[in-house]
Amino acid sequence: MAIPMHEHIVKSYDDEQKRLLDETLRMGEMAAAQLEAALDVVQRRDDKAAERIIANDVAIDALEQEISHDVMKLALRGPMARDLREILAAVRIASDIERIGDYAANVAKRSRTLNQSPALPHIAGLHALGMLAVAQVRDVMAAYRDSDVELAQRVRARDAEIDVAYTGLFRELLTYMMEDARAITPCTHLLFMAKNVERIGDHATNIAENIWFLVKGELALPPREKRDESSTL
Amino acid sequence: MAIPMHEHIVKSYDDEQKRLLDETLRMGEMAAAQLEAALDVVQRRDDKAAERIIANDVAIDALEQEISHDVMKLALRGPMARDLREILAAVRIASDIERIGDYAANVAKRSRTLNQSPALPHIAGLHALGMLAVAQVRDVMAAYRDSDVELAQRVRARDAEIDVAYTGLFRELLTYMMEDARAITPCTHLLFMAKNVERIGDHATNIAENIWFLVKGELALPPREKRDESSTL
Numbered sequence: 001m002a003i004p005m006h007e008h009i010v011k012s013y014d015d016e017q018k019r020l021l022d023e024t025l026r027m028g029e030m031a032a033a034q035l036e037a038a039l040d041v042v043q044r045r046d047d048k049a050a051e052r053i054i055a056n057d058v059a060i061d062a063l064e065q066e067i068s069h070d071v072m073k074l075a076l077r078g079p080m081a082r083d084l085r086e087i088l089a090a091v092r093i094a095s096d097i098e099r100i101g102d103y104a105a106n107v108a109k110r111s112r113t114l115n116q117s118p119a120l121p122h123i124a125g126l127h128a129l130g131m132l133a134v135a136q137v138r139d140v141m142a143a144y145r146d147s148d149v150e151l152a153q154r155v156r157a158r159d160a161e162i163d164v165a166y167t168g169l170f171r172e173l174l175t176y177m178m179e180d181a182r183a184i185t186p187c188t189h190l191l192f193m194a195k196n197v198e199r200i201g202d203h204a205t206n207i208a209e210n211i212w213f214l215v216k217g218e219l220a221l222p223p224r225e226k227r228d229e230s231s232t233l
Numbered sequence: 234m235a236i237p238m239h240e241h242i243v244k245s246y247d248d249e250q251k252r253l254l255d256e257t258l259r260m261g262e263m264a265a266a267q268l269e270a271a272l273d274v275v276q277r278r279d280d281k282a283a284e285r286i287i288a289n290d291v292a293i294d295a296l297e298q299e300i301s302h303d304v305m306k307l308a309l310r311g312p313m314a315r316d317l318r319e320i321l322a323a324v325r326i327a328s329d330i331e332r333i334g335d336y337a338a339n340v341a342k343r344s345r346t347l348n349q350s351p352a353l354p355h356i357a358g359l360h361a362l363g364m365l366a367v368a369q370v371r372d373v374m375a376a377y378r379d380s381d382v383e384l385a386q387r388v389r390a391r392d393a394e395i396d397v398a399y400t401g402l403f404r405e406l407l408t409y410m411m412e413d414a415r416a417i418t419p420c421t422h423l424l425f426m427a428k429n430v431e432r433i434g435d436h437a438t439n440i441a442e443n444i445w446f447l448v449k450g451e452l453a454l455p456p457r458e459k460r461d462e463s464s465t466l
Contacts, residue, residue: 078311109464178414185407231342
């Protein structure tokens, strides 16, 4: 994607800030759509579509660069209080979305490796886990659009569901690998794909925390339940 | 670690900026030390020491909060050009270090799970890989301290070495798992520990890119060699 030329006419601060929010929302939706497409490609075993998803990731990276550029321009106008927090939140949120895009692209990349082995029954489990994460990303971006702290907090609380589903899938995959040595390589890739999705959930949570900071002006949040127990299985 | 009270006397901008740099450098060294300690604990199979490392991670998180607080204070003074880039770079670098700390703590956490099975020969490979990452983190923080773009670029280029070592270890572990089903669970944890280290290398690279942006004032960098081929094995 080509980065559009930045206009040289002076726009109002509000217009520039609106543009920054719109870019960040667009970036978020691109990352959610990439993840959804990657999960679909895993099920359809479609190498060509996987390649397109991998190639699309540069568009998300380009948008992050554009956001950084716009943030610098806005920061030079010396914003205060909420305006300043808008800028810091946009930088951090764009960085989280960029990582979500990377993880989605990695799911697509590993799907091509999976397609070299017979289909695994656990693909359905990955899809269910992944769709939870897609919903989290879309909901947290809606919370960002509307400065909705309550929705952001619900997203943050719901991350425990992803952790539980991930831990369950992790356990199932280990058992399956022990029963069939030929499944070890594809199962390992599926483990990493599931981990990518679990990490996407963490990034949605980071975004939720930035919305809290943006609206409330405080960094400290109430403690959160964590349910990823896979490290100790 | 208790967060020290912020002083109410007005300090010079330079003093505040120096304080921000010092905090970020301290945070970086804490993360490097945590990773080094975690790698050591894996070799010594010391559950008690692993617990201390896991507990120490909150100190790194607290320092990130302190840095965010100081960034907000500095930003309110309306900095321009390089001063403004110092602030944006500090936010991003602190966020990368926070993740490095998380990955180091996860290495310690998984070491406790590894200790429930007989020692694996691949622990030496993890240690070697990890020490490459420790060096990368220390070097990139030195580059940040000295605004040394050349050193930052060398760190960025060297990330390919970590990728190659990680891909080799990934391949070895897969082979080992296929030969001995009892090794599947510990080898899977070792795979994730190696992946944590590989990700730490990526975060060191992110920091290097922020140093480029800080010093040069440009976001675009020359393309970089990537050698992590584990997704396609």
